[in-house]
Amino acid sequence: MATHKISVTVGNxxxxxxxxxxxxxxxxxxxxxxxxxxxxxxxxxxxxxxGQRELPHAVASSRQRxxxxxxxxxxxxxxxxxxxxxxxxxxxxxxxxxx
Numbered sequence: 001m002a003t004h005k006i007s008v009t010v011g012n013x014x015x016x017x018x019x020x021x022x023x024x025x026x027x028x029x030x031x032x033x034x035x036x037x038x039x040x041x042x043x044x045x046x047x048x049x050x051g052q053r054e055l056p057h058a059v060a061s062s063r064q065r066x067x068x069x070x071x072x073x074x075x076x077x078x079x080x081x082x083x084x085x086x087x088x089x090x091x092x093x094x095x096x097x098x099x
Contacts, residue, residue, distance in 0.1 A: 010038035015086040027095035039079040
């Protein structure tokens with residue numbers, strides 16, 4: 001199991017995410033970490049990947065383990081300006097098998 005960090009920078013008029021595409025396994029964990037004091041939420045098209053459609057800032061900042069596999073586009077939404085958004089991707093695959 002690995003823990004992945006997605007860095008989020010919310011600026012005045014822009015959002016940057018690193019990496020913009022994350023490949024992980026269903027055994028891994030992920031959390032979003034702000035690089036400044038501006039907060040954000042994470043919104044998925046469906047509620048399946050982490051059990052709920054929207055992850056508020058406090059939840060997104062804690063470790064999440066995916067519940068399903070697949071390719072998931074999500075939206076980072078600024079808490080200060082709900083119209084300020086960015087759409088990165090998470091790809092969840094099978095965990096490696098142990099011999």
